[in-house]
Amino acid sequence: MADAEKRETAAGATGLRWHKVLLKVSGEALMGSRGFGIDPAVLDRIASEVAEGVRLGARIGLVVGGGNFVRGAKIAADGGDRVAGDHMGMLATVMNCLAMKAALVHRGVPCVVLSALVVPAICETFTQRAAVEHMDAGRVVLFAGGTGNPFFTTDSAAALRAAELGCDALMKGTNVDGIYSADPRNDPAAVRYETLTHQEVLARDLAVMDAAAIALARDNGIPVIVFSIKEPGEFVDVLRGAGRATVVTG
Template sequence: MSSDLRWRRVLLKLSGEALTGSEGFGIAPSVVARIADEIGEVVALGGQVGVVVGGGNFVRGAQISATGIDRVSGDHMGMLATVMNALALNAALSARGVPARVMSALPVPTVCETFTQRVALAHFQAGRVVLFAGGTGNPFFTTDTGAVLRATEMGCDVVMKGTQVDGVYSADPKTDPTATRYEQLTHQEVLARGLSVMDATAIALARDNRIPVSVFSIGEPGAFVSVARGGGRSTLVTVEGGADR
């Protein structure tokens, strides 16, 4: 492990909304460029980076199903949205000379590779950033669950979830000024308290595979690099009573 990094192999989880900037919809090129710069910096420090990005800046399957479209079709639309986001981030990385590959669990071979664990691991070992699109490839599962699944398959040391706030709070700090920020929690505490970190399936999968989850603000420039190096401001979710990966 590089002495400059706390974790060598990380899975960065981003919401689709993280790419919108102030627009609230679609992709903001300046935001994508900044995130690509930070990923490139972690790679330059010796890190291996996988990325899972949601598709909520374009469509959410659970929401669109309320309009009369069936849930499976809605989730497939959401998966395609994650492919678009991954392609945008891949282009930004390539423009900076950072080698990267998009791999989708939902096969779209015209535009990217189809995910297999063996090939994805080979990309990591070759020093490439791997952008995991298409969620799990199945409806009814969130991209949070997809992120923990890929982190498990890739042997990642941590899932780093970039959110709009600088950690996990007892309530939404944007609406509740009395909300308490946590420095560290266990997966079980997150589940028992119903805290908004990831969905319960994702947290349970992380717990069962002893993968820590670091929650930080992706909206804060440089935060990804700082937290990856063991500094910055974040909440760490770990397994109680034993070493995580």
């Protein structure tokens, strides 16, 4: 049976279109209506949707950005040291992953934080082998510390982890319901796309993820699904192949 047919058969059995996914959530999404930090209500809602995905049989990896605390690029733009700023941002992602882990544990979801930065007092250090073993054991794997290197975004980290895990899809939860030709919050004439290719995203310079992340997903044949994480229940709907999202494929 062809791979596509196998996926179709599995989807019919479980109600899921995507079975092994890497979910990327921005740090800003965790702020909710606050201007800084974490909104507990938003954190709990996202955790509840991840828990529902696990209950349905999905294997889930999760990358959370650190922009609700600090952004290395912003520090550099303000005249600071970019490398130090990026390391601060990586530490922010560790904080966010620890918060998400606590929310998931509260809901009875087995999970583990793996960090590309070595912080053994609070979480395990990332290795590809450990990540695969944890996911195969049914745990949600939260990836902290970005790639462990400055000058790489958490989008790139998400694409890298998706490739290392052999994920069916890379899902990016944003503040809007897909990819647009421009920011729809600023341009009412912006056009929304239902489907795109990776190459079209790169050629049109559509700023949904950085170019390195899109190219990595393209080179590894990983679909990128862009949806609104602000819309309650949308993550589970997208897992089922429904919901409102832009699908980027080869």
